[in-house]
Amino acid sequence: MTRERDTKTPWMDLDTSLAPRGPERSDEGGATPAFFARRDFLKLAGISATALAACERLPVRHAIPLLVPAEDVTPGVAVHYAGTCTACPAACGLVATVRDGRPVKLEGHKGHALSQGGLCAVGQADLRALYDGHRLQRPSLGGKDVTWAELDAAVKTKLDEVQAAGKKVVVLSSTLVSPSARQAVLSFLAAYNGTLIEHDPGPGAPSALREAYQILSGRALAPWFDASKADLLVSLGDDPLGTGPDPVAFTASWAARRRAAESQGAPRHVQIEGSLSLTGANADERWLATSAERRLIALSLLSQVAHRSQGGQAVADALKGLAPLGEFASRVEALAGELLKHRGHGLVVSGANDLGEQLAVALLNRLLGNEGKTVDLTRPSLLRRGLDRELAGLLTSLASGDVGALFVLGLDPVEQGPDGEALKAALGKLPLAVAITDRPTATAAACRVVAAAHHGLESWGDFEPRPGVLTLSQPMTRPLFATRSAFESFLHWSGVPTTDYRLYLMERWRKDVFPGAQAADFGALWTAAVASGSVSGAVAVAAASALPSGSAGPVTEALATAARATPPSHDALEAELIAEVALRDGRRAHIPWLRELPDPLTRASWVPCVRVAPKRAAKLGVKDGDLITVEAGKASVTMGVRIMPGQHESVLAIPVGYGRTDEVKLAGVEAPPSASAQNAYRLAKLEGGRLLLSGLPASARPSGGRSPLPLMQVQSETAGRPVIHQVASYQEKVHGEHLPEGRDLFGPKPQPSPQWHMAIDLDACTGCSACVVACQAENNIASVGAEEMGRHRDMHWLRIDRYYVGDADNPDVLFEPMLCQQCGHAPCETVCPVAATVHSTDGLNQQVYNRCVGTRYCANNCPYKTRRFNWFNNEKKLTDPVERLVLNPDVVVRSRGVMEKCTFCVQRLQASRIAAQKEGRQEWASVETACQESCPARAISFGDQNQAEGALAAQRKKPRAFQVLAELGVEPRVTYLARVRNRQGATGHHGEEA
Amino acid sequence: MSAIGHSLSASQPLILGDPGYGAIAHDVAGSLEGRPGTAWWAAFLVAASALGVGVVAIGYTIAVGIGTWGLNRTVGWGFDITNFVFWVGIGHAGTLISAILLLLRQRWRTSIARAAEAMTIFAVMCAALFPFIHMGRPWLAFWMGPYPNTRGSLWVNFRSPLVWDVFAISTYFTVSLLFWYLGMVPDFGTLRDRTRGLKQRIYGWLSLGWDGSARTWQRYEKACLLMAGLATPLVVSVHTIVSFDFATSVIPGWHTTIFPPYFVAGAVFSGFAMVITLLMVTRKVMHIEYLITDKHLEQMAKVLLTTGMLVGFAYTTELFTAWYSGNMYERFTFMNRAMGPYAWAYWLMFCCNVFVPQVFWSKRLRHSAAVLFVGSLLVNVGMWFERFNIVVTSLHRDYLPSSWSHYVPTLTEVGILVGSFGLFFTCFLLFVRVAPVVAFHEVKHTLAQQREEARHAAA
């Protein structure tokens, strides 16, 4: 980009080839873009035409009896059950809203010690996964459906053969966060003296982190990072906010520190990465560095800190002869200074699967005295336990044929690994290959025995994400299909007396969790625990063993080797496998809600894209949407190009999780080339007992053709409009255009309480998009598919606009959640001929679906473009009776030709009002919208704007507060708080613009 | 304009030669009484098949949904409302000629008024089609009307310009129809007395038993004058109200106070262009060049020139106010019109509407049939794109650049546009077959006055 950027004007994109040209900066002009697939409108219409066929009513067999005694439940009245989210190993607390025995909405559990009430996009979408029509419905042997008895018999006999043959029995599982499940699996393995190998695909909390602490502290553990105490956060290529092992908890603590900025001083967040991550987007300062450079920076930081800290001498010596830092020298020195200034209040994290770097980071935290403050080793994270070398060992022994039986639990190594074909072949040859999963994954296809597992919401379980945090999950519904809890299967196979997993779970709790409790007490304790979803009060932590400080020998050795590593060569192209906020490691890639969720950074949905730096794109001669083939080693992927600002020129970021073979008929996805060509895991490299996902030497070439890249935002410039603001300090006032108070052509209207108002703190908002999916789940918002998204017919009531500020090579990123602003003088209302959109007494801009005739006049007249029109009969596309169970009965499903929009979750407001009136309460403003409830960062406050006190009032009074397009006099009911970029080196005291 | 009329009628006759009273009715009615020629059949087949295309496209839209069009979350209106405003505009010339020129005593109007009025009726029919089919749920269109219902207190929103449209368009259609029919009653009488058998019965029925008695004529002329007096403000109000659809909104490029006069001028402009196009064909086909003379066409060319410069003035005023307002959104919108993705449409509009009519300064070109015909066609193209610019270019880039988008019509929309032209010409062709395309009694009246003038001139 040759364009000169100032430090104020927001912009949105480079001149993407998918955007129409215009004069917002007069240097544009020329041909309009390729409107891909427009010609296919007939085809598309055909799809929807066939979809017009009404689906038959739900068979009775899907009506689910209640798990709780019927007298507790009134039909049609929602019951809330506490549980734990199983969408990923993070095990966030959740509360399920259950109507007539079926969960219809998942919320975060406010009582949860870690997630603190937030629930991420993937967690929200887990509901859709429960009602996924393509789940495995019954166990099968060699592709034939069987009963569980038959399956168990078959497995047992095979196991005995294997044991007789003296071959290994191995369970390959994603990290078992559940202690009871762990015990069940281990006791099974004990019976066959087998081994458990835990492995989690995708980036985040890599093996090297645990190896580093094994060297340092004698235990292969991942410390618990607490960002809420970190005045200074330095992240090297790590994405804890977006796609780390526990994004919700980390976001909660990170945002907690930012929200406390007024009292504790502005925190600082420095991100050093090669590819723009969500965490990087939220950093105060961002450096671009390749993986090799990052390692060098980590080591250099360490050596500088070591020099200036007592006890660091050995380390400093080991790091002699570090390669020169080059351009980073001065910045690294300054950063080292900052870290030292914030001894005990800083936090350094790294996402690299590189021992040297992780060791350096660990030592940094130790030397800076962050351990015990922001880095907790006594109660570490139990979310990732696997070591890559164990996986490597498994693969070799599989190849050598030592393994007789392999149980793959909740994983899809065939798709989610480097050499799937080899593994597939090996699985085929195994005497006993068992896939325990809820999806027809490639691994399931390769295994002879497929034990169809429950969805997490159908099964019992307990979870221990970190010592002392023990949560439970209970079935929210009777199993939809003839599936079985994964761990119950193990109980069956290990031949223990209690094969009922629930009883097994209770038994373990009786012994371990409530030792010495009398039977009666236990019953009470257990019920309480199930009801609250977690055990009240702290659990005795396994005595925090004083960690051995680690013999200097191996540490310095490892450091020395790392220091001697070849210095980074500059313009070598490297591939970095990244996880996207919506798909993470791809285990939920089949959920339309997640596929349709536009990535907060690329703003693309449905279709994967390689993120390429502007300069690199120019060198390669590719435009947005051009297909590009990236080769690393002998593997390659082909995807569309997305030119991303803030991308390192020599780093190509490729999202994992796409191209799964079991992505069966995802509404209208067409992403040439073949799906398999999009499986980025193929690029990963198992080297030296470590699975490398970044810093992979790669080459790229345009492969011709274009990929449909449905972008939500195609415009590059904001034409200097004051639609979003960022400030330098928490005291700085936003200088947006404001309409003088009380300027009202029509005179005041009565404002009876409550008058709903929402405040969104852009400084806390990370753009994680949990709110978008929460809104979709709460309000039955249709998924329309890639083609419609490409036509800009997205149905999201709540979208997150993404803006850049500054230099195109490394800009600041701003997120602005945009929803109906419930204008006091709503332009949409006046123009509706049939009064289908009118104003309520509590200040809502209501939409009366059954009165709407669909003139679209209101949407045209909406300055915020937050109204969504049903171009087709979207709801009718949801034909599978199982999938229809996901619809929230509290919200009407909109038909074709009707306008829809956000109404601040009016169904919730009404419910709370009715409840309040029943109880004769006057004040009933204590209600949360779906987006607000899901937000891990607590960035959204909502309430009655007549109240002078309270969170909402406090937010609106802040100097950073502004309203979008307030100068139009439409009196929006949403207030935004500008994002703060803390540029000054020293935190704590506030200064002027950096 | 009145001055033009007088100087003209003084300078040279509106009716060439003196065919005599009988010949007028004979020539015009003759074509009705005879069989249609091949030219008519050819034209009719083309028009009817175009109409067929439209019927299919509309059926498809209603069956599948508005999604079959190129619209999106940002651009909610495209071809649909563009066509609507375009046709309403066309529908203005008829009433203007028959009403306003009647009040202005423009006698040159007599030969062309009837055809122009017919054009109005059919154009308004085409226009009225679009508000219906552009709805997401057209089967509920009747909700747009305030009718007592059992849904409790439930009425329409009289604050909405779309409701104003409903009343304006329907009133305009009804009054135009009445006016048109009123004008034809005496001529139906004539036809009744010229024909025999079934035709005579039908015309007799249509003529409401017209007798040319002096008393009837007296009331009749008074009624015509009153209707003209009603239709004149009506015709102005209709396009004013149509312009309110945009003017009352908040969208930059729509929210403009000059829209009412701007729209009315544009309507007259496009309407006259369409009248020229039609009459040049009609008079050829029906061999009544001596009734619809070059003078008539020249008069209308002059109107084109005038109104063309009016709209040109409006365009430049828009640009000026946008700049002068200092409002960044206004400024951008007009920058975007002239330089954005739809700049081609903007400049096409500008050329066709502002530059093309300038050729009519030259008397020679005003008299050249080819120039006049092509010119009138171009003006209509330009006026269609004017509406396209207003509707689409303002919408696709409004306030929040994050949701800016683009609009490309689909085949379905194009099919519907074609269909609307099909409907228009089918109706017109049928009209020239069954009704007096020239108002005999008025033309005879004009001839009488012409003779009188001639006699005065001689004396």
Added chain:
Amino acid sequence: MPRLEAERGRLHALIFEDPEKTLAAVRQLKGEGFEVRDVYSPFPIHGMDEALGLRETRLAYATLIGGLLGGLGKLAFQTWVHVVDWPYNIGGKPDLAFPALVPVTFELAVLFAAFATIGTLFVGRRLWPRWRSEKAADQPHPRVTDDRFAVMVLERDGSFAPGHFRRLSAGLGPEEVIEGWRVL
């Protein structure tokens, strides 16, 4: 022609080819004291009203009344809807947003005025669908709707001088004279 039924006598028709002659004839006959009942013409003849001494029509009052009814009625209805029957906060505007009510009010005024005008004309001049057979009697000449002009002179018993009438009418240059075209 029902409106003549009150009178007894014979009706003579003078057929002309030219409006000027017709007008002159009427003036002459009236001057000579003949009773010109009516004139039939394919188009209105200037000055004929005065010549026949017809008084100004009051059609305009019908128009006015119709317009007032439509306009005021609609204004009242809209106000009733938005203020009395169905007050609603729409776009934060007051219930009685008068300017917004003007367009529809105007349209309805015009519509009703038009109906009143046309209606009054048709009823007043008894213009409604009939079959020609009945009309044939009313027209002294088949081409009075085309290119002929008929002056109808009423002969009452007594006052009428046939000789004078013949001489006079011959002098007026009619195409033909139909004496006793009809006996009332």
